[in-house]
Amino acid sequence: MTIGLAMFAALVLVVLLGPLLAPYSPSKTSPDSLAGPSAAHWLGTDSIGRDVLSRLIVGGRGTLLITFVAVALALAVGLVLGLVSGYVGGRVDVVIMRVLDVVFAFPVFLLAIAVVAALGPTLRNLILTIAIVYTPTLARVVRGPVLSVKRWDHVEAARSVGVGEFAIALRHVLPMVISPILVQTSLTLANTIFTVTALSFLGLGPPPPDPNWGSMLADARQFMELAPLTVIGPAAAIVFASLTFIVLANGLREMLDVQGR
Amino acid sequence: MTGALLEVRDLTATFNRDGVPSQVVNGISFDIAPGEAVGFVGESGCGKSVTARSIMRLAPEGSSVEWSGRILFRGQDLLALDEHAMRDVRGRRIAMVFQDPMASLNPVMTIGAQLDDMLCRHTGLSRRAARRRAVELLDLVGIRDPAHRADDYPHQFSGGMRQRVLIAIAVSCQPDLLIADEPTTALDVTVQAQILRLLMRLRRELGMALMLITHDFGVIAGMVARVYVMHGGDIVESGAVDALFAAPRHAYTRALLDAVPRIETAGRRA
Secondary structure, three states: OHHHHHHHHHHHHHHHHHHHHOOOOOOOOOOOOOOOOOOOOOOOEOOOOOEHHHHHHHHHHHHHHHHHHHHHHHHHHHHHHHHHHHHHOHHHHHHHHHHHHHHHHOOHHHHHHHHHHHHOOOHHHHHHHHHHHHHHHHHHHHHHHHHHHOOOHHHHHHHHOOOOHHHHHHHHHHHHHHHHHHHHHHHHHHHHHHHHHHHHHOOOOOOOOOOOHHHHHHHHHHHOOOOOHHHHHHHHHHHHHHHHHHHHHHHHHHHHHOOOO | OOOOOEEEEEEEEEEEEOOEEEEEEEEEEEEEOOOOEEEEEOOOOOOHHHHHHHHHOOOOOOOEEEEEEEEEEOOEEHHHOOHHHHHHHEOOOEEEEOOOOOOOOOOOOOHHHHHHHHHHHHHOOOHHHHHHHHHHHHHHOOOOOHHHHOOOOHHHOOHHHHHHHHHHHHHOOOOOEEEEEOOOOOOOHHHHHHHHHHHHHHHHHHOOEEEEEEOOHHHHOOOOOEEEEEEOOEEEEEEEHHHHHHOOOOHHHHHHHHHOOHHHHHHHHO
16 A cells, blocks of 8 residues: 555656656757667657657656546546436436446447547547546446445434435445445556557547657657667556556555455 | 324335235224333234334335325324425434444444434534534433544444444434334343333433334333234234233234243243
């Protein structure tokens, strides 16, 4: 858990401070292209002489912001849909879950590519797409435990003293299902990092010249043998970021598991 | 009977599972006078809990119940109220204590917060005044050091203490009728006696009527004046508890009385 939190703190720091940390402007070119590591450029430069480290830092900011916003959106919608679906039950449940099933049935990338290709590769579309893709998973993770928690005695006890259904759902059911939601959110963040960078790699991410781990990888691919750091840099960053969330999810799960009723 | 707090007439409760109706309460009638303690005895599945929940208009989660008949509470038919009006009755006029104190409290809220919620909802007290009242209530039900314990979570309480907390929540708005559905079944025998004494004391002090539901004649004795015996969704026998013990008229009542372990019967007669 400590490791996960430390890694997470490092990521958040990069997102918040991004441009301040970067030694150069990410779009500033220099004649010294595809240079190896040096004191001036710790990770060398890319094909048009831009500083790789600066682009990694600023690009990470973009990638992570998209990830956070998209997952936050998916979580907000998934939470509401899952809670309503599980708690209200009946026809409402059937309708919501079948609609989500349809979304769920598409492979993540196919759906993402289709939406981005249809609506255009803007930042907003990318975020919306990823939010749509991950909403069903989160909604299901909320709905499952809600289905069982709503039958617990304390829910009936709350009802027996005149608590309204809305208050019961929010105060007596939702808090019981927080731990699986936290873990799943963390895992979704890890997956989303991959999805965002993969879409950018395919050219469906935010348009250039904004740096971005996925597009950096795509640009650097052809010069891999000349300047391996231009590939290793963003690749390592992607792995680090998703590893962070996986470690975090694991830590959360262990921490929340021991919590007694 | 005029002046009754609760008059139930021809109450039926029918569960409807996947279109198949099954009637579990078959048109029963009974009365509870203000401040009176009445017992309901019967084996599990005889409909006594469903009867109790019918008065609160509560259905088990995931099932739907159809009621017919009348449940007159102070002359007002509860079955005719809309859900919103019913919510004001629950907790404020009629409250309920459940069987399993381990599961009936919200595990992630402090008991003080659960009491505060209840008080704010029904009495319009401010948060601060509600907390003062909550501490008083915990004291009333015999929680030691109530000011500190109010900030504890349910898992920090023993079963008996949790049942006391649930009773505190139930009586917090001074209801006219307290329904106790097998309040001691999940507890140790020694704790059972304490909880029953507590219920009796609160009934006297707060002047509320008590509907005590149990499968155990040992619990009924000494607690209530009148008793209804339920079997298979019907009330098969009713009357003063002493007369019923002395001369049970219905074969089922005799069978229930015989089911009480002997040593307990001997102890009561001594």
